[in-house]
Amino acid sequence: MADQPPLSLYVPEPAVRPGDTPDFSNVIIPKAGSVDRPPVDADPESLRDLAFSIIRVLNRKGEAVGPWAGLLTADELLEGLKHMMTLRAFDARMQTAQRQGKTSFYMQHMGEEAVSCAFRKALEPGDMNFPTYRQAGLLIAGGYPMVDMMNQIYSNEADPLKGRQLPIMYSSKEHGFFSISGNLGTQFVQAVGWAMASAIKNDTRIAAGWIGDGSTAESDFHAALVFASTYRAPVVLNIVNNQWAISTFQGIARGGAGTFAARGLGFGIPSLRVDGNDYLAVHAVAKWAVERARRNLGPTLVEYVTYRVGAHSTSDDPSAYRPKAESDAWPLGDPVLRLKNHLIKIGAWSDERHTQAEAEILDTVIAAQKEAEKHGTLHTGGKPSTRDMFEGVYEEMPPHLRRQRQQAGV
Amino acid sequence: MPRMTMIEAIRDALDVSMGRDEGVVVFGEDVGYFGGVFRCTAGLQQKYGRTRCFDAPISELGIVGTAIGMAAYGLKPCVEVQFADYVYPAYDQIVSEAARLRYRSNGQFTCPMVIRMPTGGGIFGGQTHSQSPEALFTHVSGLKVVEPSNPVDAKGLLIAAIEDPDPVIFLEPKRLYNGPFDGHHDQPVTPWSKHALGEVEAGHYTVPLGKAAVRREGSALTVLTYGTMVYVAEAAARETGIDAEIIDLRTLLPLDLDTITASVRKTGRCVVVHEATLTSGFGAELAALVQQHCFYNLEAPIARVTGWDTPYPHAQEWDYFPGPVRLGEAMREVME
Numbered sequence: 046m047a048d049q050p051p052l053s054l055y056v057p058e059p060a061v062r063p064g065d066t067p068d069f070s071n072v073i074i075p076k077a078g079s080v081d082r083p084p085v086d087a088d089p090e091s092l093r094d095l096a097f098s099i100i101r102v103l104n105r106k107g108e109a110v111g112p113w114a115g116l117l118t119a120d121e122l123l124e125g126l127k128h129m130m131t132l133r134a135f136d137a138r139m140q141t142a143q144r145q146g147k148t149s150f151y152m153q154h155m156g157e158e159a160v161s162c163a164f165r166k167a168l169e170p171g172d173m174n175f176p177t178y179r180q181a182g183l184l185i186a187g188g189y190p191m192v193d194m195m196n197q198i199y200s201n202e203a204d205p206l207k208g209r210q211l212p213i214m215y216s217s218k219e220h221g222f223f224s225i226s227g228n229l230g231t232q233f234v235q236a237v238g239w240a241m242a243s244a245i246k247n248d249t250r251i252a253a254g255w256i257g258d259g260s261t262a263e264s265d266f267h268a269a270l271v272f273a274s275t276y277r278a279p280v281v282l283n284i285v286n287n288q289w290a291i292s293t294f295q296g297i298a299r300g301g302a303g304t305f306a307a308r309g310l311g312f313g314i315p316s317l318r319v320d321g322n323d324y325l326a327v328h329a330v331a332k333w334a335v336e337r338a339r340r341n342l343g344p345t346l347v348e349y350v351t352y353r354v355g356a357h358s359t360s361d362d363p364s365a366y367r368p369k370a371e372s373d374a375w376p377l378g379d380p381v382l383r384l385k386n387h388l389i390k391i392g393a394w395s396d397e398r399h400t401q402a403e404a405e406i407l408d409t410v411i412a413a414q415k416e417a418e419k420h421g422t423l424h425t426g427g428k429p430s431t432r433d434m435f436e437g438v439y440e441e442m443p444p445h446l447r448r449q450r451q452q453a454g455v
Numbered sequence: 456m457p458r459m460t461m462i463e464a465i466r467d468a469l470d471v472s473m474g475r476d477e478g479v480v481v482f483g484e485d486v487g488y489f490g491g492v493f494r495c496t497a498g499l500q501q502k503y504g505r506t507r508c509f510d511a512p513i514s515e516l517g518i519v520g521t522a523i524g525m526a527a528y529g530l531k532p533c534v535e536v537q538f539a540d541y542v543y544p545a546y547d548q549i550v551s552e553a554a555r556l557r558y559r560s561n562g563q564f565t566c567p568m569v570i571r572m573p574t575g576g577g578i579f580g581g582q583t584h585s586q587s588p589e590a591l592f593t594h595v596s597g598l599k600v601v602e603p604s605n606p607v608d609a610k611g612l613l614i615a616a617i618e619d620p621d622p623v624i625f626l627e628p629k630r631l632y633n634g635p636f637d638g639h640h641d642q643p644v645t646p647w648s649k650h651a652l653g654e655v656e657a658g659h660y661t662v663p664l665g666k667a668a669v670r671r672e673g674s675a676l677t678v679l680t681y682g683t684m685v686y687v688a689e690a691a692a693r694e695t696g697i698d699a700e701i702i703d704l705r706t707l708l709p710l711d712l713d714t715i716t717a718s719v720r721k722t723g724r725c726v727v728v729h730e731a732t733l734t735s736g737f738g739a740e741l742a743a744l745v746q747q748h749c750f751y752n753l754e755a756p757i758a759r760v761t762g763w764d765t766p767y768p769h770a771q772e773w774d775y776f777p778g779p780v781r782l783g784e785a786m787r788e789v790m791e
Contacts, residue, residue, distance in 0.1 A: 175524075205561060206560065207561050209559055209561065210559050214559070216559070216560040218564060223527065223564065224556060224559050224560035224563065224564050226559075228547060228551045228552070231520065231547060231548060231551060231552050234516065234517055234520030234521055234524070235520055235521070235524035235527065236524060237520075237521055238520060238522060238525045239525065239527055240524070241525060242524065242525040242528035242529070242530045245480060245506045245507075245525075245530065246528075246529075246530070264516050264544065265516060265520060265548075268514045268516045268517030269517070269520070271514060271517060272512065272514075272520075272521050275512060437557055437561060438558050438596050438597050439597065439620075439621045440621055443665065443709035
């Protein structure tokens with residue numbers, strides 16, 4: 046062994062850092078329409094290639110092509126476009142509101158709007174999402190009132206969560222949106238349990254778990270895959286790979302595996318990769334996976350390949366860890382622009398109508414914001430009571446909390 | 456009335472609960488076909504089917520995490536963690552998720568679930584099969600923490616825990632499964648069949664959470680304890696001749712402060728006893744509460760008799776275990 050060199054530790058680094066020229070040459074983008082659409086009851090073993098490709102529908106010319114195209118009408122696509130535009134306008138207003146000191150914290154979706162907005166339209170009433178902090182499109186596309194979202198963000202007197210949660214950690218059972226934890230990954234395995242419960246009760250409802258590329262490194266992710274695989278839970282397990290976990294590039298969580306979707310293969314779970322910036326592709330793959338769950342065929346793992354254009358949250362500055370122009374170089378483009386171009390291509394939309402819709406949507410968002418601000422913002426106006434702080438820890442308040450509430454003088 | 460061991464009483468509680476409510480599901484490692492390493496779930500899969508009682512992968516995180524999802528759905532999962540020592544991989548799911556779900560969702564989602572786990576030593580289990588982690592759970596807002604000391608309570612408390620709308624940590628002192636062990640490890644243990652609290656009512660009944668029981672009335676000093684130490688305290692009282700009042704807390708959170716303060720105000724002396732390690736143990740909370748609420752009644756400093764602040768050893772188990780001799784000495788000191 047004397048002639049062996051000593052060991053050395055490998056620590057992966059992204060290809061580029063601030064000051065470098067953005068480079069996505071390692072992201073292989075298959076042509077739109079080139080990936081097969083197998084039947085939902087296909088043998089998982091026959092689907093392995095889907096974990097290494099990218100399912101795409103919209104091509105560079107704005108056409109919808111291939112076997113995953115043709116599921117949505119022009120009206121449905123137009124609705125989808127408006128959901129994404131609404132989410133983007135909502136984000137812009139709330140990001141600014143945070144900068145103005147109206148709340149403590151915000152997280153935007155820029156570049157990832159298609160993922161949650163399109164997925165939501167594949168679900169039925171009664172289904173349940175177990176989201177992360179970057180799937181507010183599930184609420185927007187699910188008809189949850191923006192003013193309630195803002196009340197939560199402002200932690201004001203009308204906050205449905207009584208000021209107990211960090212901004213954007215929404216919860217709406219009625220809209221199939223499980224309470225966001227803020228702890229990473231925990232919801233993924235809970236989604237599996239919820240789905241198992243539906244199967245135990247012989248119901249027809251299915252669950253969708255959500256996780257980011259970075260958080261797939263958590264044990265919760267692996268536990269979720271074991272349980273989903275073992276009990277064939279009716280669940281869609283979604284990984285949103287937006288390339289960045291705060292400042293950490295996705296290679297740190299992914300390790301030596303080719304893709305995040307490939308994680309599912311060892312569990313015998315059909316695993317697909319999809320163009321996360323392609324509204325039609327996201328929706329088509331979601332439909333496919335939801336149908337598998339509904340038909341009791343078991344779980345599906347889906348990796349959405351996308352890019353986080355903005356900062357992780359209002360608490361970090363991406364120019365400190367990645368090239369400034371990296372988002373411009375992202376090869377899958379902008380989800381809003383791509384759907385807009387497609388709608389223009391098929392004659393259902395125009396630049397003028399788009400500009401007009403942008404203005405109308407902004408008006409709606411501003412109106413909701415004005416309404417919400419009547420109930421206060423984090424530091425001004427109405428706020429949840431100190432009494433609310435003591436309520437709801439248990440269904441019935443135990444004696445020690447009653448004593449503490451009394452001590453607090455409320 | 457039927458006579459039961461603590462294992463049989465726990466199994467009976469699960470059986471009664473599963474029979475009354477289709478939403479009660481039971482799972483954990485080795486829990487299904489085999490019926491659990493301590494046999495607490497024996498026969499339940501055969502009776503209620505594989506979707507109500509089943510084996511889980513060796514993932515405490517997965518067991519508790521899926522149970523939270525099931526509870527949010529509307530089921531009432533009662534899961535088993537094979538030893539309390541194994542619960543740590545699930546700790547985040549318990550502390551950050553189960554305990555806070557009601558609060559953070561303002562009641563939209565709740566988590567009515569029970570996590571059963573055998574606790575404590577005295578079985579030569581070494582450091583990974585002997586721990587008493589109750590204080591790690593009593594420190595968490597949103598949980599309830601229960602530890603029965605006999606078959607009657609085990610059944611009634613477990614049914615109450617399953618019916619409770621909030622998550623309950625249910626600690627089962629494994630050294631008591633077959634009889635009221637009093638710390639005299641060199642002597643045979645009386646089986647539950649010869650103990651009054653081994654006579655367990657058939658069918659459905661509950662013992663309410665949050666209520667302590669006075670196991671021995673006395674006037675000289677108060678012993679605050681729970682689980683295995685209840686019988687160690689009884690032995691110490693017998694052997695020292697000190698007229699101790701022994702309080703079995705049964706539920707640690709929420710705590711029955713009224714029963715505690717009434718007793719210490721009467722006796723004026725207090726010894727706190729648990730098997731878990733001393734520093735930041737639940738005894739510290741008990742001592743603080745007693746001095747706060749009974750300060751002017753106290754004739755002597757409050758004493759704590761606990762496991763030492765070391766990992767639970769193997770060969771030195773009986774040097775570690777706070778048995779009747781150590782407790783007796785502490786009681787005598789408090790009486791001086």
